[in-house]
Amino acid sequence: MKVRNVIVLGATGSVGTQALEVIAANPARFAVTGIGAGSNVDAAVDQAIRTGARALAVATPPAGGEAQLRRLLEARAEQLGAQVAVETIFTGPEASARLAAEPADVVLNAVTGAAGLTSTLAALASGTDVALANKESLIIGGELVLRTAEENAAQLIPVDSEHSAIAQALRAGRRDEVARLIITASGGPFRGMSADELAAVTPEQALAHPTWNMGTVITTNSATLVNKGLEVIEAHLLFGIDYDRITAVVHPQSRIHSMVEFVDGSTIAQVSPPDMKLPIAYALGTEPDGTTTRIAGATAPEPFDAASSWTFEPVDDANFPALRLAVRAGRAGGTAPAVYNAANEELVAAFHAGTITFPQIAEGIAAALDDHLGNGENHLGNGTDAAALTLETVLAADRSARAFIAG
Numbered sequence: 001m002k003v004r005n006v007i008v009l010g011a012t013g014s015v016g017t018q019a020l021e022v023i024a025a026n027p028a029r030f031a032v033t034g035i036g037a038g039s040n041v042d043a044a045v046d047q048a049i050r051t052g053a054r055a056l057a058v059a060t061p062p063a064g065g066e067a068q069l070r071r072l073l074e075a076r077a078e079q080l081g082a083q084v085a086v087e088t089i090f091t092g093p094e095a096s097a098r099l100a101a102e103p104a105d106v107v108l109n110a111v112t113g114a115a116g117l118t119s120t121l122a123a124l125a126s127g128t129d130v131a132l133a134n135k136e137s138l139i140i141g142g143e144l145v146l147r148t149a150e151e152n153a154a155q156l157i158p159v160d161s162e163h164s165a166i167a168q169a170l171r172a173g174r175r176d177e178v179a180r181l182i183i184t185a186s187g188g189p190f191r192g193m194s195a196d197e198l199a200a201v202t203p204e205q206a207l208a209h210p211t212w213n214m215g216t217v218i219t220t221n222s223a224t225l226v227n228k229g230l231e232v233i234e235a236h237l238l239f240g241i242d243y244d245r246i247t248a249v250v251h252p253q254s255r256i257h258s259m260v261e262f263v264d265g266s267t268i269a270q271v272s273p274p275d276m277k278l279p280i281a282y283a284l285g286t287e288p289d290g291t292t293t294r295i296a297g298a299t300a301p302e303p304f305d306a307a308s309s310w311t312f313e314p315v316d317d318a319n320f321p322a323l324r325l326a327v328r329a330g331r332a333g334g335t336a337p338a339v340y341n342a343a344n345e346e347l348v349a350a351f352h353a354g355t356i357t358f359p360q361i362a363e364g365i366a367a368a369l370d371d372h373l374g375n376g377e378n379h380l381g382n383g384t385d386a387a388a389l390t391l392e393t394v395l396a397a398d399r400s401a402r403a404f405i406a407g
Ligand code: NDP
Pocket: 009, 010, 011, 012, 013, 014, 015, 016, 036, 037, 038, 039, 040, 041, 059, 093, 096, 109, 110, 111, 112, 113, 115, 133, 134, 135, 136, 159, 160, 161, 212, 213, 214, 215, 216, 217, 218, 276
């Protein structure tokens, strides 16, 4: 089997570092050709040396820029008794997108937030398959991202555990036999809390996720259920299933990662411990023809010999309105999901800065959506006019939502 060349964007983050571990454990299957990072220069330099990557991208370079990065690479190589393989260095806000356009078999986009959009588009435009952890780029880019993938015969391969689960379960039946998608949610650290209790929670409590260990934004989004909302939009775009046939259900143990119900009443679930290495390995093992060669030992299997119980409950829509708001944004389509996401990113930052309460995150998203959808001129590309969705219109909607939240 040919070694697959992988460019890892957001390599210094939670998903990125786990991806590098999967790749390092399977040298006969994968090689890293590019490392992309934000501002964690020391970690990125270390990764570039250890992986033997030929290209390095850093969005926020150190003082001294590229020359300083070269010195740091030389110094780290000497410490590790290794060679510097890096030939190309990109720096600045578009560094990851420029790296994404370099030749590779697959680009893993594990950047966090809307900043990942240009990288997803650049990889797809080059005809390179994208293993997509950065769900925000698909959600805000919507039809634009799907169109770019189709025009360049490139695949969008889900890394998000729920969507990996659905992709795996979908293989059990034909697409026209799917009745609905059932996306599981852990419910986050505040599951079961009253409105009064939610008004008093702290950022620190929001970062203590019961089952998953992830970056700050997605962990906060899991607490508000914004993440589940984003995932419903992501599922709609990836699998082409209407919103009225996508359901979220709370499953606090996070063992079933999602399910597909078929027309005959059969439901196929994907089960594994909560460990991102499985969906990462499954995505990287997906070939250009869409088939997947599973990576042996990617994660420990579910320990079914021990007694355990799994539970399910409906989402508490009254106290966690972010899911319903996401469906509203998704149904409106066009630029509405970009507004939902950008407003949320700003509100999450404000919550962590201590300037707003936890319930004000969802309230702020609702206000931003009302403002955007109430103004027909702002809302572009709503299904009937999908071609209106361009990088410029998406970024303009993103900017205006951030300005709206800033007041
Ligand atoms: P982290 O916050 O841990 O990591 C984010 C990564 O993005 C870091 O490498 C960071 O670089 C990089 N980055 C940030 N801003 C920029 C930028 N402007 N340009 C280039 N790189 C940038 O996030 P996670 O790994 O948790 O999440 C990454 C993505 O994966 C998100 O979209 C998330 O929703 C999704 N996801 C994550 C899961 C998880 O288990 N963590 C599960 C499912 C999906 P640096 O640190 O160098 O600044």
